[in-house]
Structure formats: C-alpha cells, structure tokens
Amino acid sequence: MIFVNGLPAQLPSDARVSLLDFLRDHLRLSGTKKGCNQGACGACTILAGSERILSCLAFAAQFDGQSISTIEGLSVEGVLHPLQRAFVEYDGFQCGYCTPGQICSAIGMRAEVKRGIPSYVTADLLAAAAVDRNELRERMSGNLCRCGAYNGIIDAIIAVDVEVEP
Amino acid sequence: MTPFSYTRASDAADAVRRGGSGQSKYLGGGTNLVDLMRENIEQPITLVDVTGVSTGIEPVVGGGLLIGAGARNTAVAEHRLVRMSYPVLARAILSGASAQLRNMATIGGNLAQRTRCEYFYDDGGSRCNKRRPGQGCDAIDGINRGHAILGVSSACIATHPSDMCVALAALGASVHLHGLTGDRRLPLTEFHCLPADHPEIENVLEPGELITAVELGPLPVASRSTYRKVRDRSSLAFALVSVAAVLKVDGGIVRVVRLALGGVATRPWRASKAEMILLGQPATVEIFRAAAEAELSDAQPSKHNGFKIELAKRTMVAVLTELSTDRGDISHG
Known part of the structure; x- marks a missing residue:
C-alpha cells in the first residue's frame, strides 16, 4: 500500500513498474x-x-507504506497553491510540460533551504545560505525547461517566499 | 527491462543472505542501476533493496567519521561534522548531479556506480569491453572528448564519473565491506581497479559482497580543503576536470597536502606524484605548476581530449593557490 496525496493505493505486482509509470498509467495521475x-x-x-525525488528512477515497489505528493495534491478544493499562482503570474512557463516538476522541485x-542545506555555490558551508538568484539557479538546476522560462520560474519562486532575497 | 524479483534487506547480514548469488544486485538510490536496467545493460534476477541498511553518520572514537553506505548524498553533505571538518567532501557531493538525485543516491551506490561512457551505454550499436569483454572499444577511435587521460589501457578509456569518490581519495578514506566470508576494510584508492586488460572488473567486490560504510580518519587539516569542478555547463554535468585538495601551509612551506583528480582518470585519482613534489617545498605558483606537470607527465590523451592535460594542470594550480592564500573553503560557482 502506498499513500498518494493522502489516498491509499495498491502497489503493482510487477516490480518493474517505475513510480512514474505507476502514477501516470495505474492511478491516471498524469x-x-x-x-x-x-x-x-x-x-x-x-x-x-x-523530499524532492525523481519518480522515473524509483520503483513503485520501494514505496510500500510511504506517502508521496504530486502536483495534483497541491491545490486544495480547486484553489491553487501559492507557487502555482505565482508561476501563472510571473510567466514561469510557456508549454507547461516541465511545470509540475518545477513546482514540486521548488517546494x-x-x-x-529551511533545513540549512548548502549548495555548491554557497560561499560558507556552515552559515545559512543567502538565497539569491544565483543560489536558486543552482538549486533548481535539476529541472530543465526547453522553452527557457527560467527567469519567470525564479521570479515566481522569489515572489512566494519573503525569506528569499530578490 | 528483464523481469526481476524485489526484496528488501533488514540489515547487512540479511542483505548478503538474500543477495549472495551472482544474479543479484543491491539497490541503493537506483539513480544509476535503474537506468542501466532500463537499457538492458544490467539484468539482475533479484534486486535486494539496501536503502534502509547502514544509514547512520557517526563520529568515530578517537576522531574521524563513519558514514553508513545507505546514507543519502544529501544527508552527508548536510551533516555538520562533514561541512565543518571535511568541506572538500561536502562540496564534492554538492557539485554532483541535481538535488533530486542527491536526495535519492546513497554513498555505497556512489562508489559502485558505472561509467557514463556513451559507448558503454550504446548496447545496440557500439563495441565495449566493459559490456562484452574482448569485444573491442569504440571510444578509443570515437568521439572521446570526455574520456580519460590517466590510468587508461588499450581496452578502455572510460572515466570514473564520481565527484564524491575524488574527495574520498584525497581524504584517504577507507571502505568497509561485508560478505559471505565476513568483514574486511580497505583504502578507497584500492577499491576501484584500473581497466588494464579487464575493464569489466571495476572494483574488488566479491560476488554478493556489500559496501557497508566509508570511514574518514581524523585529519584536522582537512578543515582547510575544497573541491573545484570544471565542466561544460555550471551545474548538472559531469566533470571534464575536477580537483579535490587539502592543504596546510606553515611559514610559507607546504606541510600537508592531499590531492586527487576527477574527470580525467579511469578511477578516482590520488595525485601522489604531485603531493611528493609539493611536500616541504615553498607554496609558490612555480612549485604548484611543477607538481601539476609531474602528475600529468604520464597522461595518454586520445584524439579529442588532449585539452584535459592543460586544463587539469591549471585547475590544480588554481585550487592550490586558492587554499594557500584564502581562508580555505570558498565559493567558485
């Protein structure tokens, strides 16, 4: 049993099914x-x-008893998550294909950042990182956007977090 | 993907009981193994999930740090003692892959990961002595800009892809193993094999043997250490050249130095020749350059990767200069 966005679901019997395919093809969470x-x-x-992870490199079977959240779980009763609204407001996408991954990654x-984890570009590994645009670019480098909406994505992330310095 | 059965190990002994056969593979974060299974390069019959085994990071009595093989990369880079006492390790880990991958990847898996040589991955179209021993190597006369210049053989020029292992080589880390016949430990620099005539043999693991931990010895001077990675783009890319360095200069003289190179060699490369030249000598750019020249004197470039020789030398000089003049670990994003 796995819990997806708070709801229980039966895991697949075939161990080869990736967590990604399980979400999309078995649960129809596309x-x-x-x-x-x-x-x-x-x-x-x-x-x-x-924790943000890549569902393509995980097997669904590894998540027995665990809870995961997807983009579908972020809005509450039709009200978008603040990051979702910010992505719209700040043009954080064009085609939208990378957007669910970008938003989950940003969360x-x-x-x-709150845990105090440094990044490769953090000057002092022992101090809280000053999260500027350079830091955000490094920390979000695992999410590619072929439309090149990177500036809007960074703007959106900054807009929803007052702790983040512009 | 070939069908397999999935099982989860409760501890190291349980893992070895379940995974002792040659047809089994241990599954860590899966960031390399799952990809290789999808490409049919790895075809285990049984996957033994060891992500819950040996996940702790504990100080060792008398100094040093014991890092469980199941610890995630993020957990190691985040650990206060690693950041404080071994910044070269924290920064090497943070330079690798992406945050998502570091959240998944384990320390044991990092050691056991395989090369990203495009010809190794091209199961359908290219020859590779790692995939099929004796078949030949299409990288040697192919597009080899990213390939190795140190530790190469006529059978293989694939680079070892890890950043973390380069830092571990510089720090003189040791690796703990558990197998059917018991426990053993060995220096990290003896864990990975040079390709020679058998590039399919990449490390000294016996069938069914499991990496259980990496141990860092007490090395107070390592608080002054760093890792610099040179690559085609500034993030989410493998190294063309990387340098891990620990340096202590006293009275203008090099008192302690540990150097290792990544991106240029077939295994994590401890730069012992450079260290021998530096030790006890004045900490000057001229001596740094001489040490780099000595380390690269045996380099064997292929058609497209000769640039790595000069790039490696310059990066070594730059890192040593940084450590000898600055407070130690500083940013170079």
Whole structure:
C-alpha cells in the first residue's frame, strides 16, 4: 500500500513498474510528466515525504507504506497553491510540460533551504545560505525547461517566499 | 527491462543472505542501476533493496567519521561534522548531479556506480569491453572528448564519473565491506581497479559482497580543503576536470597536502606524484605548476581530449593557490 496525496493505493505486482509509470498509467495521475525517463530533466519530480525525488528512477515497489505528493495534491478544493499562482503570474512557463516538476522541485527546495542545506555555490558551508538568484539557479538546476522560462520560474519562486532575497 | 524479483534487506547480514548469488544486485538510490536496467545493460534476477541498511553518520572514537553506505548524498553533505571538518567532501557531493538525485543516491551506490561512457551505454550499436569483454572499444577511435587521460589501457578509456569518490581519495578514506566470508576494510584508492586488460572488473567486490560504510580518519587539516569542478555547463554535468585538495601551509612551506583528480582518470585519482613534489617545498605558483606537470607527465590523451592535460594542470594550480592564500573553503560557482 502506498499513500498518494493522502489516498491509499495498491502497489503493482510487477516490480518493474517505475513510480512514474505507476502514477501516470495505474492511478491516471498524469500531472507528473515523463521527459527523459533517465534522471536528466526533472519533469517527473515528486515529493516523497517532504523530499524532492525523481519518480522515473524509483520503483513503485520501494514505496510500500510511504506517502508521496504530486502536483495534483497541491491545490486544495480547486484553489491553487501559492507557487502555482505565482508561476501563472510571473510567466514561469510557456508549454507547461516541465511545470509540475518545477513546482514540486521548488517546494522541496524551500524545505532544503529551511533545513540549512548548502549548495555548491554557497560561499560558507556552515552559515545559512543567502538565497539569491544565483543560489536558486543552482538549486533548481535539476529541472530543465526547453522553452527557457527560467527567469519567470525564479521570479515566481522569489515572489512566494519573503525569506528569499530578490 | 528483464523481469526481476524485489526484496528488501533488514540489515547487512540479511542483505548478503538474500543477495549472495551472482544474479543479484543491491539497490541503493537506483539513480544509476535503474537506468542501466532500463537499457538492458544490467539484468539482475533479484534486486535486494539496501536503502534502509547502514544509514547512520557517526563520529568515530578517537576522531574521524563513519558514514553508513545507505546514507543519502544529501544527508552527508548536510551533516555538520562533514561541512565543518571535511568541506572538500561536502562540496564534492554538492557539485554532483541535481538535488533530486542527491536526495535519492546513497554513498555505497556512489562508489559502485558505472561509467557514463556513451559507448558503454550504446548496447545496440557500439563495441565495449566493459559490456562484452574482448569485444573491442569504440571510444578509443570515437568521439572521446570526455574520456580519460590517466590510468587508461588499450581496452578502455572510460572515466570514473564520481565527484564524491575524488574527495574520498584525497581524504584517504577507507571502505568497509561485508560478505559471505565476513568483514574486511580497505583504502578507497584500492577499491576501484584500473581497466588494464579487464575493464569489466571495476572494483574488488566479491560476488554478493556489500559496501557497508566509508570511514574518514581524523585529519584536522582537512578543515582547510575544497573541491573545484570544471565542466561544460555550471551545474548538472559531469566533470571534464575536477580537483579535490587539502592543504596546510606553515611559514610559507607546504606541510600537508592531499590531492586527487576527477574527470580525467579511469578511477578516482590520488595525485601522489604531485603531493611528493609539493611536500616541504615553498607554496609558490612555480612549485604548484611543477607538481601539476609531474602528475600529468604520464597522461595518454586520445584524439579529442588532449585539452584535459592543460586544463587539469591549471585547475590544480588554481585550487592550490586558492587554499594557500584564502581562508580555505570558498565559493567558485
């Protein structure tokens, strides 16, 4: 049994089914996207607990008893998550294919910043990172956008987090 | 993907009981193995999930740190003792892959990961001595801009892709193993094999043997250390050249130095020749350059990767200069 956006679901019997295919093809939750299917693009990013991971490189069978969240779980009763609204307002996408992964990734990223995890570009590994645009670009580098909406994506992330310095 | 059965190990002994056969594979974060299974390069009959085994990061009595093989990359880079005492390791891990992949990937899996050589991956169209021993290597006369210049053989020029292992090589880490015949430990620099005539043999693991931990010895000077990675784009890319370095200069003289190179060699490359030249010498750019020249003197470039020789030398000089003049670990995004 796995819990997806708070709801229980039966795991597949075939161990080969990736978490991504399980979400899309078994549960019909097609918000999570399949881009490269080899861990290089970030389109399939979901949240396992509060950690962002790639669902294409995980087997569904590994998540027995665990809770995951997808883009479908972010809005409450039809009201968009603040990051979803910000992506619309700040032109954080054009075609939208990478957007569910970008938004789940950004939510996981903010949790990492709160935990004090440094990035490769953090000057002082022991101090809280000053999360500027350079930091956000590095921390979001696992999500590619072929439309090149990167500036809008960074703007949207900054807009919803007052702790983030523009 | 070939069908397999999935099973989860409760501890190291349980893992080895379940995975002792040659047809089994241990599954860590899956960031490399799942991809290789999808490409039919790896075809295990049984997958033994070891992500819940040995996940702790604990100080060792008398100094040092014991990092469980099941610890995630993020957990190691996040750990306060790693950031404080071994910044070269934290920064090497943070330079690798993406945050999502680091949240999944384990320390044991990082050691056991396989090369990203395009010819190794091209099961349908290219020859590869790692995939099919004795078949030949299409990288040697192919597009080899990303390939190795150190530790190569006439059978293989594939690079070892890890950043973390380069830092571990510089730090003189040791690897703990558990197998059917018991426990053993060995230096990380003896864990990976040079390709020679058998590039299919990549490390010293016996069938069914499991990596259980990586141990860092006490090395107070390592608080002054860093990792610099040079690549085609500034994030989410493998190294063309990388340098892990620990340096202590006292009175203008190099007192302690540990150097290792990534992106240029068939295994994590401890730069012992450079270290020998540096030790006890004045910490000057001229000496740094001489040390880099010595380390790269045996380099064997292929058609497209000769640039790595000069790039490696310059990166070594730049990192040593940085550590000898600055406070230690600083940003170079």
